[in-house]
Amino acid sequence: MAAEQQAPSILGFPHRPEWGATAHRRAVAGHLRRCRNHAGLGTGRAAECIGASPATISRMETGLASLKTADVSHLLDEYSVRDPAERQRIALLVHEAAQPEVWQPYAHGAPDSLRPLLAMEPAARRIISYEPQLVPGWLQTEEYARIVIRATHPTLPAGEIEERVRLRCARIDMLRRETDPPTLLAVMDSEVFRRQVGTPGVMYRQIQYLLTLLDELRYRIRLHIAPLSVGAAGAIGHPIVHLRFFSPDYLPDMVYLEQYEGALYREKPSDSERYQAVLNHLCGVATPADQTASLLQEALATWR
Template sequence: MAADGQAPSILGFPHRPEWGPAAHRKALAGHLRRCRENAGLAPRQVARCIDTSEATISRMETGRTSFKPAEVERLLDVYQVRDRRERARIADLVQEAARPEVWQPYANETPLDLRPLLAMEPAARRIISYEPQLVPGWLQTEEYAETVIRAVHPTKPAREIAERVALRMQRIQMLRRTDSPPVLLAVVDSEVFRRPVGTPGVMYRQIEHLLALLEELPYQLHLRIAPLTVGAAGAIGHPIVHLRFFTTEYLPDMVYLEQYEGAIYRDKPSDSERYLAILNNLCGVANPAEQTRALLEQALATWR
C-alpha cells in the first residue's frame, strides 16, 4: 500500500501459491488501480496509452479478466513504476494469477455463484460460518454430501452428482496444508444433528466424521453448536460465511450469503462488519467449544 506522499507498493503482498490465483489476481487488480490513481490518470487516458478499451482497464482493476504480461508491463511504464523489485513482484503475481482455479477441474458442475467463495477461501486466515440447516460443506462426508446434492438436484445424472461431491470433498484439504492453513470457526444449529439426511447410518457416520476431524485438526477447526434457546440470534434462515485474509490491506474481508438458488457477496467494510457482528453474536450464545465433543457424542447415540 502507499504511505502519504509515496507511490503505492505491492511488496507487502507475498507470492503464496497455496492462496490460489484469485487472491493474487485481486491484489494485483487493486494495486494497478492505485498506481493509476497515483499517476493522476483517468481510465480513458490509460486505455489510449496502451491501445485498449476503457472497459478492459476497468476489468483489469477489478480482477474480472486475466492479465497479459506485456499489457501489464506497458501499464507499469505508463504509471512510471521503475523499481525493479516492484516490477519483479508484479510479474510473479501475473504468473500466479494465470494458474487454474481450485474449482476448474470441476467447472462443468461448479455453480457460478459459488466460484468466488471457492476461489478465495484458500487465501483466508480465518473463516467464520453459520449453518442453520446442514453440516457445513467443508465438513461433510461423501455420502452425506451426495444425499444433500441429490435432494437439491434430483434430475441430474449420477456423473454430475459425483463431480459436485468430489468438488465438495476437496475443500477440507486447505485446513490440512502445512503452509498457513486457514482457521475455520463453524457455528451449527443443534437441529442439524436431529434432521435426518439419508439413512440413520449416514447421520451416524457423519457425526463420527466430525469427531474425527476435531481430533485431527485441533488448531484449524473449531466447531460450536447453537441450541434452540439462542432464540432470535439463531433465526437467520440462510448460511453466512465471513472470510478474513492474511493481508487485509490488499484483500478486504468477504461475506458470502447463500440463497436457495444463488448467492450474494458483500465486501464493503460496513457490510463486512455488520455480518461479523452477527456471527460474533452467534458464537457468544452458542455452546462453548469445549462442550462440542460431548454434544456430538450425545447426538451420535440417537442414531445408533
C-alpha cells in the same frame, strides 16, 4: 503529506500459489488502480497505453479481466513504476493469476454462484460460517454430501452430482496444508443433528467424521453448536460465510450469503462488519467449542 505521496507498493502481498489465481489477480488489480491514481492518470490515458478501452482498464482494476504480462508491463511503465523489486513481485503475481482456478478440476461440479467463494477461500486466514440446516459443506462426508446435493438438485445427471460431491469433500484439504492453513470457525444449529439425512447410519458416520476432524485439525477447526434456546439469534434462514484474508490491505473481507437459487456476495466494509457482528454474536450465545465433542458424542448415541 509525505506519506500520502509515497508510491504504492505490492511487496506486502507475497507470492503464494496455494492461495489460488483469483487472490493474486485481485491483489494486482487493486495495485494497478492505486498506481494509476498515484500517477494522476485517468482510465482513458491508461487504456490508450495498451490499445484498449477504459472499460477494459476498469475490469482489470477490479479483478474481472485476465491480466496479460505485456499489458501490465506497459501500464507500469506509464505509471513510472521503476523499482526492480516491485516489478519482479508483480510479474510473479501476474504469472500466478494466470494459473487454473482451484475449482477448474471440478468445473462441471462448481456452480457459477459458488465459484467466487471457492476461488477465494484458500487465501483466507479465517473463515466464520453459520449453517442453520445442515453440516457445513467443508465438513460433510461423501455420502452425506451426495444425499444433500441430490435432494437439492434432483434433476442433475448422476455424473455431475458425483463431481459436486468430490469438490465439496476436497475443500477440507486447504485446512490440512502445512503453510498457513485457514482457520474454520463454524456454528451449527443443534437441530442439524436431529434432522435425518439418509439413513441413521449416514448420520452416525457423519457425526463420527466430525469428531475425527476435531481431533485431527484441533487447532484449525472450532465448532460451536447453537441450541434452540438462543432464540432469535439463530433464526437466520440461510447460511453465511465470512472470509478474512492473510493480506487484508490487498484483499477486503468477503461475505457469502447462500440462497436457494444462487448466492449473494458482499465486500463493502459496512456489510462485512455487520455480518461479522451477527456471526460473532452467534458464536457468543452458542455452546463453547470445548464442549462440542461431548455434544457430538451425545448426538452419536441417538443414531446407534
